[in-house]
Amino acid sequence: MLPDARTLRVVQRRRPGRWLATILVLALLALVxxxxxxxxxxxxxxxxxxTAPVIxxxxxxxxxxxxxxMALGLALGVLAAVMSMSPNPVMVGVAKFYxxxxxxxxxxxxxxxxxxxxxxxxxxxxxxxxxxxxxDVITPFVATWLGLGINQGAYTAEVVRSGILSVxxxxxxxxxxxxxxxxxxxxxxxxxxxxxxxxxxxxxEVVSMVKLTSVASVIQFSEILRNAQTxxxxxxxxxxxxxxxAAWYLAAVTVLxxxxxxxERRLARGVSTAGRPA
Amino acid sequence: xxMVAVRHLSKSFGAxxxxxxxxxDVAKGEVVCLLGPSGSGKSTLLRCVNHLEKPDAxxxxxxxxxxxxxxxxxxxxxxxxxxxxxxxxRFGMVFQRFNLxxxxxxxxxxxxxxxxxxxxxxREARERAEALxxxxxxxxxADAWPAQLSGGQQQRVGIARALAxxxxxxxxxxxxSALDPxxxxxxxxxxxxxxxxxxxxxxxxxxxxxxxEVADRVVFMDAGTxxxxxxxxxxxxxxxxxxxxxxxxxxxA
Ligand SMILES: Nc1ncnc2c1ncn2[C@@H]1O[C@H](COP(=O)(O)OP(=O)(O)O)[C@@H](O)[C@H]1O
Ligand SMILES: [Mg+2]
Numbered sequence: 001m002l003p004d005a006r007t008l009r010v011v012q013r014r015r016p017g018r019w020l021a022t023i024l025v026l027a028l029l030a031l032v033x034x035x036x037x038x039x040x041x042x043x044x045x046x047x048x049x050x051t052a053p054v055i056x057x058x059x060x061x062x063x064x065x066x067x068x069x070m071a072l073g074l075a076l077g078v079l080a081a082v083m084s085m086s087p088n089p090v091m092v093g094v095a096k097f098y099x100x101x102x103x104x105x106x107x108x109x110x111x112x113x114x115x116x117x118x119x120x121x122x123x124x125x126x127x128x129x130x131x132x133x134x135x136d137v138i139t140p141f142v143a144t145w146l147g148l149g150i151n152q153g154a155y156t157a158e159v160v161r162s163g164i165l166s167v168x169x170x171x172x173x174x175x176x177x178x179x180x181x182x183x184x185x186x187x188x189x190x191x192x193x194x195x196x197x198x199x200x201x202x203x204x205e206v207v208s209m210v211k212l213t214s215v216a217s218v219i220q221f222s223e224i225l226r227n228a229q230t231x232x233x234x235x236x237x238x239x240x241x242x243x244x245x246a247a248w249y250l251a252a253v254t255v256l257x258x259x260x261x262x263x264e265r266r267l268a269r270g271v272s273t274a275g276r277p278a
Numbered sequence: 279x280x281m282v283a284v285r286h287l288s289k290s291f292g293a294x295x296x297x298x299x300x301x302x303d304v305a306k307g308e309v310v311c312l313l314g315p316s317g318s319g320k321s322t323l324l325r326c327v328n329h330l331e332k333p334d335a336x337x338x339x340x341x342x343x344x345x346x347x348x349x350x351x352x353x354x355x356x357x358x359x360x361x362x363x364x365x366x367x368r369f370g371m372v373f374q375r376f377n378l379x380x381x382x383x384x385x386x387x388x389x390x391x392x393x394x395x396x397x398x399x400x401r402e403a404r405e406r407a408e409a410l411x412x413x414x415x416x417x418x419x420a421d422a423w424p425a426q427l428s429g430g431q432q433q434r435v436g437i438a439r440a441l442a443x444x445x446x447x448x449x450x451x452x453x454x455s456a457l458d459p460x461x462x463x464x465x466x467x468x469x470x471x472x473x474x475x476x477x478x479x480x481x482x483x484x485x486x487x488x489x490x491e492v493a494d495r496v497v498f499m500d501a502g503t504x505x506x507x508x509x510x511x512x513x514x515x516x517x518x519x520x521x522x523x524x525x526x527x528x529x530x531a
Contacts, residue, residue, distance in 0.1 A: 174371075
């Protein structure tokens with residue numbers, strides 16, 4: 001005989017692990033707070049420099065560089081991905097070499113190479129058309145832009161490639177059947193559908209790029225970290241200024257992550273409504 | 279001169295011989311149905327006709343124009359992709375799995391070719407696309423997304439899309455095989471109308487009834503070769519080859 005299910009109640013299981021974890025976390029937190037309160041940190045200095053013009057200028061440079069480097073990275077990534085899937089073996093070779101080289105060497109090394117380009121090529125230009133001294137062209141901004149953008153492109157290429165592969169082959173064939181060239185089919189039919197796969201990882205990479213710009217402090221690009229360093233070289237408030245920089249990176253990353261989550265929700269919505277009958 | 283002349287086509291995929299020395303003529307206005315078991319090379323043949331697939335040997339002519347190549351003496355030189363694309367506009371192709379572009383509405387699917395490839399003005403492309411959708415009975419679905427349409431409706435949009443480039447030849451690759459049985463009729467009805475309008479058609483199908491009624495000629499393929507061809511009534515009514523008889527009795531069973 002089964003009991004009457006209507007008379008039965010679900011009782012929450014005891015979870016002693018949670019209580020233990022909570023206590024441990026609270027204890028650790030207390031220790032950390034105590035350490036920071038007793039440590040040699042002038043919190044008033046932190047507050048004072050949060051909105052210092054030099055720091056804000058660094059923030060702007062960081063954000064501008066993130067946008068520029070990601071734009072270059074996306075353009076190169078799409079180009080390299082499309083080339084790597086071309087029927088022309090030379091194109092494939094060039095794309096594969098690009099991806100291999102820039103993923104195979106450290107970013108820091110690439111930045112230093114761009115920054116010191118003048119050592120290899122003292123002058124740049126197209127003979128007869130224009131020419132300039134390399135040191136005038138390759139400013140810290142330009143060197144950082146090339147370094148981060150070209151490096152990013154090699155990673156984005158793989159993301160774009162997997163996006164393209166996620167689109168059914170019949171899509172491009174239908175496009176070619178109405179008379180589109182392979183390139184037209186790629187840009188008008190395949191890539192727009194590949195975005196659903198491409199956007200989430202690229203969103204992640206935008207967030208990483210914000211932090212990656214700090215590497216360019218070694219080639220004198222005045223982003224947040226470099227400007228914070230410039231200040232602490234003068235006033236010796238090292239930890240305070242590092243905390244200021246950390247706070248701004250966290251703020252930028254948090255805002256961008258929120259945007260990314262919104263974008264992903266939008267993309268997902270496009271998919272689910274498309275499947276609903278009219 | 280035949281509208282479509284297929285001569286000595288061979289095509290292998292690795293060790294698999296999809297086509298072996300296939301020749302076939304299609305006259306202007308003729309409706310040819312291609313029948314044969316799965317894997318017999320019917321799709322490959324259609325895809326070689328509009329050069330979506332590059333044959334290993336042999337060639338295809340449309341109205342005397344070599345497709346996909348330029349001839350120099352006895353050598354065939356591959357044409358660059360833009361020129362092949364230009365030739366492909368002269369064929370309309372309808373796919374087994376529709377292959378509608380899901381990020382475009384029904385109307386946009388039909389307009390895309392004339393707009394981007396034919397470089398027609400937007401107004402004209404839209405009006406023509408609306409007329410074509412009306413012709414396949416979908417005037418009221420112009421703004422629907424492919425995912426909102428039934429399989430039969432999607433395939434009719436697919437037919438309208440292929441017609442939009444005003445092709446000289448229509449290629450159908452099992453246009454009803456992916457459809458629920460109750461949706462087959464609406465697609466066949468549209469194709470019957472097309473056949474009556476006098477357009478040249480090559481149709482891969484398992485619909486023997488449709489072939490008997492609409493086809494001027496039936497071609498039976500097996501293992502990458504043409505086994506038998508002739509008037510529909512003869513090939514379907516009194517097949518000469520044992521393989522054709524076996525296939526027909528299996529399909530009609
Ligand atoms: N892209 C391809 N790659 C490898 N094998 C293929 C490819 N396309 C077709 N084939 C093979 O070629 C043969 C003929 O295929 P197909 O032309 O699709 O036949 P059908 O349309 O008559 O079913 C089959 O054995 C199939 O597996
Ligand atoms: Mg097939």
